[in-house]
Amino acid sequence: MHTIWKGSISFGLVNIPIKLHTATEDKDIKLRTLHKECHSPIKYEKLCPVCEVEVKPEEIVKAYEYSKGKFVVLEEEDLEKLKKENEDRAVEIIDFVKMEQIDPIYFDRTYFMSPSEGGVKAYSLLRKALAETAKVGLAKIIIRSKEQLGVIRVYENTLVMETIHYPDEVRKTDDVPNVPQESNVTEKELDTAIMLIDQLTTEFQPEKYKDDYRTALMELIESKRTGQETVAPATKETVSNVTDLMAALQASIDRTKPQTTAPARKKRTITKVKKEA
Template identity: 65%
Template sequence: MHTVWKGSISFGLVNIPVKLHTATENKDIKLRQLHKDCNTPISYKKVCEGCNKEVKDEDIVKAYEYAKNKFVVLDAEELENLRKENEDKAVEIIDFVKIEEIDPIYFDRSYFLSPDATGSKAYSLLRKTLEESGKIGVAKIVIRSKEQLAIVRVYKDSLVMETILFPDEVRNVVDVPNIPSEQTVVKKELDTALLLVKQLTTVFEPTKYTDEYRTSLMELIEEKKNSSTVTASDRQNPMPDNVMDLMTALQASLDKTKKKPTRKKKTAKAKTS
């Protein structure tokens, strides 16, 4: 499993060297965009609106737009120093709370935590402590240059870290339009609704839920792939300027060696004449 972060988690004086692994994966089916006339994939270029020309990566800087068309340019070195300054810090569990106290709207992404070679004993201690206390740890961590609030909890036999949103990242519910004010509910309707809930109440089994749209889409793709409806591009995709096909490189080398002796012979004849 790919490691996305290495560091340590501490609670009190206990320090646990750990690795972070992405716990979930996006199963969305990615569809390419093709030119309708020739079925060639569409590419996107970085173009400067002011100069109306394509811009290379090395000519791009990062900036914060604090007002319309007014920017504060941030130097790459400044950003890198700021990132290192925060990433070098260990993840410290600052509080222990009950998971029921955190509304699901705050949860973001999940990561598996695995102990480093020397961290198994401390890892087991934290896992057992969380199990016995019935609590989860609240911590801070910097991932990909962004400081994240996170919780550490037990999931089966492992520790899981889940990033959660900061309070100012959750929009205020009062800004949601057309929310009805509290109204009197007809008792008969409520009783019927509660009866329906009771009939549909069960134990949560995640394996019984599947993405029916994704399954149907893959079936359609396989059906078209195995039929005569498969299309191919009329031409090969142009290769990037900095990438050369191996056969092309070999042929160019052969052509270059063939041309050298030919030039020498012509030069020699010219001198003789």
């Protein structure tokens, strides 16, 4: 499993060298965009609207737009230094809380945590302590140049870290339009709704839920593939030598010549010769 971060987690005087691994994967089916005319994949180029040229990666810098059209340019060296200084720090668990106190809206991504060399015992200690107290640890960590607030908890005998949003990253419910302030449902309607919920209540079994749309899309793609309903991009003719170039230039000239109307051909007259008697 690929390691995306290496460092250490500490609580009190206990230090745990760990590695982070992505716990989930995106299984969305990626569709390419093609030119309808020739079925060639579309290219997206980085263009400068002022210079009207394509910009190469080494010509691009990062900047912060502090006002409309005004930027502060940030050097790559400064960003790397800042990132290194923060990533090298041990991540300290700053608080322990009950999991149910954190609303799911705060959760972002999940990472598995594995112990690095020499960290097995401390890893086991934290795992057992969290399980016994039914609590989770809150810590700060730098991942991909961004400081994240993380929740450390136990999942199937493995420590995981859930990155969570900061409060100012969660939008206010007051901004949601058309939410009714008062309820005008009747007791009978409420009782019926509760009865329906009770009837549909069951144990959560994640394996019984499938992505029906993804399955149907893959079946459609496979049926088109096996039915030979496939396309390939048109091959682009390349100029290989001077003769080809001259031929292309001549063809271009011929194509742009004004069309002239050919003169009408004279009708041939046939004179019959009388035979002498």
